[in-house]
Structure formats: structure tokens, C-alpha cells
Amino acid sequence: MKNIIKKEKLLEKIVTLINQARGNVAYAINCEMVLLYWNIGKIVKEKIIRNKRAKYGEQIIKSISSQLTKNYGTGFSSQNIWHMVKFYEVYPILSAAQRELEGLSWFLKILTC
Numbered sequence: 594m595k596n597i598i599k600k601e602k603l604l605e606k607i608v609t610l611i612n613q614a615r616g617n618v619a620y621a622i623n624c625e626m627v628l629l630y631w632n633i634g635k636i637v638k639e640k641i642i643r644n645k646r647a648k649y650g651e652q653i654i655k656s657i658s659s660q661l662t663k664n665y666g667t668g669f670s671s672q673n674i675w676h677m678v679k680f681y682e683v684y685p686i687l688s689a690a691q692r693e694l695e696g697l698s699w700f701l702k703i704l705t706c
Contacts (some may be wrong), residue, residue: 621637625656626688626693627691628691629676630676630677630680631680631681631684631690633674633677634648634674634677634678634681634682635681636681637654637657637674637677637678637681638678638681638682641653641654642678651671652670654675655671657669657674658670658673658674660669664701
């Protein structure tokens with residue numbers, strides 16, 4: 594009986610470690626994705642939209658979206674790229690975006706566990 598209890602406690606500890614590691618990995622991935630999307634928004638805003646040639650910008654974003662979707666799958670639609678630009682516009686200083694999102698880290702951890 595004691596062996597069964599010891600094995601259950603050992604298994605419990607291992608399961609806890611696995612779940613913590615998975616949560617940490619998901620959190621790290623979320624942080625990297627935020628950084629990626631902010632940087633994409635910045636590049637598009639500063640290199641393409643800055644010239645305020647709307648039609649030209651729309652065509653380039655469609656082209657970029659098409660290529661990214663082909664290479665990396667869904668997630669890089671034209672609409673999503675525009676959302677990335679908006680994210681950059683709302684948070685033009687990366688550290689401000691990180692501080693704001695840091696307040697949501699508890700929420701992200703709950704979602705990813």
C-alpha cells in the first residue's frame with residue numbers, strides 16, 4: 594500500500610512539472626508572437642504605409658500576405674497584417690506594449706495551462 598501511495602505522489606510531482614513546463618513554453622511562445630506581430634506592424638507602417646499611398650499599400654500588403662500564407666500557413670491574412678499595423682500604431686513604443694500586456698500575463702497563463 595505504501596508503495597502505491599509513493600508512486601502516486603511521484604506521479605503527481607511529475608505531472609505538475611510537465612504542466613508547469615507546458616505553461617511556461619506556451620507563455621514564451623505568446624511573448625514571441627506579440628513581439629513578432631509588433632515588429633511586422635512596425636515594418637509595414639514605416640516602410641509601406643508611411644508614404645500614404647493607400648492603393649499601393651493595399652496591393653503590397655495583399656502580395657505580402659499571399660506569400661506569407663503560402664510559406665507559413667494561416668495567420669498572415671491581409672486583415673491580420675492590418676491588425677498588426679494597428680497594434681503598432683496603438684503601441685509605438687514596444688516597452689509600453691510589453692508593460693500593458695504583462696498585466697494580462699496571468700490571464701494568458703490560465704488560457705495556456
